[in-house]
Amino acid sequence: MTTPQNSAGAAAPAPVLAVDLVTDPAALPALGALARALEAAGIGALTLSDGGLHPVHVAAHLAPATTALGLLPRTDAVHVEPFHLATQLMSLDHVAAGRAGWLLAVEDTPEAAHAVGREVLGAEAAAQEAADVLTASRLVWDSWAEDAEVRDAERGLYIDAARLQYADFEGETFSVRGPAITPRSPQGVLPVLLADADRAAAGEKVAEQLADGRALDVDLTGLDLTSPDLTDPQAAGDQLRAVVAGELEAAVRGDGASAVRLVRLVGLDLSGDPQALAARLGALAASLREDDLVAPAPAAGTDLRAQLGLPAAVRDEDPARRADRARLAAAASTTEESR
């Protein structure tokens, strides 16, 4: 069986500038306006961290309000049902027209485990589980060819099963048959990044082999974007730049799974006026771009892989997993008998 890999080897351009939003229900009323304002200010992506509301659904909710922002929910890869998670993420990519990504988290806490009737796995087993869930997800995402829907009225075929394949994933703790119940999403295979906050828990396999890249976390906790010293967006941009550029320059940019593809501003208090917040963060983005420290603002309709500098996903076809294998086998045995 072949296993879909990351896009290692691709040279990483300057990382995409992302702002982390916490999915706190109290923040909900202003969330759409904030996302639109940040997009207009040239921010490249939003990451959605779990503050109660499910990050995948919050990302989907923000998709119709935006046209260029990448949307990356940060969500657990351990105490989850892999087939559901894969389906939800690829559905997010459909809703967001190719702007979805996954910030993979490893949450092996007693709370996460007991919520699904399991026990804490321990570091090594949790890292293995996350690697398996990621691999299974990619097999599900990659199970339909882009042209699987043929609509051939003559032959009566809406889809052609020869262009579908099973996932046939067999891990230590679970298996997934497939194919996906959802057609191939616009990006085919979503980009999967690992935030610095999750690096240790994710373990070597995900961090160094399977991920498509790293999200460099810049912690701005305690910084008050609405303070009077920052009323001038330009001054605010310069002050923020001092922190962010320093961290960007100090970071080892790496390659393959370790390539820094996203810089994620975490810990920001985003509860103020969306326009004012966006003006300051927009000034930061402009200032960082003067020195090519972050990628240009995405154009509407750019898919997230392209924005991150990842190559378009190429489908990994595996003849042994073809979804019409039962029919091929029956035809072969008929031929055999007739000899």
Add this chain to the structure above:
Amino acid sequence: MTAVPTLPALSEEAQGLATGPVEHPLHPEHTPTGQLSFGAFFQGVNSSTVWRSERSGSQIAWESFETLIRTAERGRFAAFFLGEGLRLREHRGVPLELDVAGRPDAQTLLAGLAAITESIGLVATQNTTYNDPVDLARRLQTLDLLSGGRAGWNIVTTDNAWTGENFRRGGYLDHEDRYVHAEAFVKVAQQLWRGEQIDHHGQHYDVAARGTLPRSAQGEPVLFQAGASPAGQAFAGRTADVIFSPHGTLAAAADFRRSVVDATIAAGRDPQAVKILPGAEIILGATDAEAEEKRIWVRDHQIGPQQAIALLEQYWGRDLSDFDPDGPLPDVEPEIEQSDVTRGAGFQFAKAKELTAAWRAEAAEKGLSILEFAREKSGARRGEFVGSYDRVADRLGQFAALGAIDGLNITPWLIPSGLDDIVDHLVPRLQERGIYPTEYAGTTLRENLGLPPVQG
């Protein structure tokens, strides 16, 4: 043009019911509201959706869902409704190629649609057997909060080892236990929605968690139930706000109402507590003749020669691809031991031999080919909701007056334009008759279905 057959007369029983005085409700404890609500059911599988026409749009593009839901909201539909199948349907061990297939995760899509709509309810069919209750409860509550109190959960219990191959637990559940399991599951979800700490150690799971999200504008998601077995009805009587039923003829709907009211009373609830929305296909025209012509077009586009053969293969349990779709039904015997109803289709059949013999006789007597026979059996049929705008509006008026149903969950046979004539021509006539809302009653699904505030 061939002569268009006239519509069938109502059965005597149906006529009696339809014209019977409203003072005699279907059930002594049940008072008809005389009002109807519509849901739009995006099915995403089965032959009911026509894909062969130039007007057949994408089944997955955002624009299709956007068009559909905007039309439904313009027509004051109470809900937009998505079905679910957790394994791609298969026929003879290969993904079924002949019908529309492939749909997005219901709640992820609905979370997006919540952002472009204001009043319409958003209902996700979600299975209890292959979800974790804490996760599903949180996702439903998220949708409810994102939409300002417009979420609904259509509870289904589909369980089989074949679907289970996509999930951690596989085929772990005995079919007999499906509702025992579902009831414990729903209880856990409700406790979490109410902010309670749960520490559930039951037959099927041991979970500990605490609900942390606030109540939505409607309190918590509306509970729909689809599953018509006696166990399913009893479960609905205890738990559901709304039943999505398969009973769309007047006589069947009337029987079902009586039975649901009994189940609701047996559960100690208000006899009015459970609403019933049968699934329905509506085919309209300016005249009855035009509607009947359209019905034949729909039926012929739903069922092509390959689907006709595949339909028979399910019951014959063998390859019938050598038979001519325009010829008589196969004269070979079914291979019962291989009988293989298309998986995920939601129905099962055991008595292949008797059925196939009866079908052969029926087709021979009526002089029907394989294709014609299959179209009769599984294509759009004549029925309650085929006819001129006025005929269907009047008919729905009779259903409403009797209290047989509280509305319909309508499957459009064309995506994304299949609701257009319903909204443009039928809805205004129902509004004129005073049996359908001219404006949304409120901002939540609960309000728009006329449900009381949530208990608990």
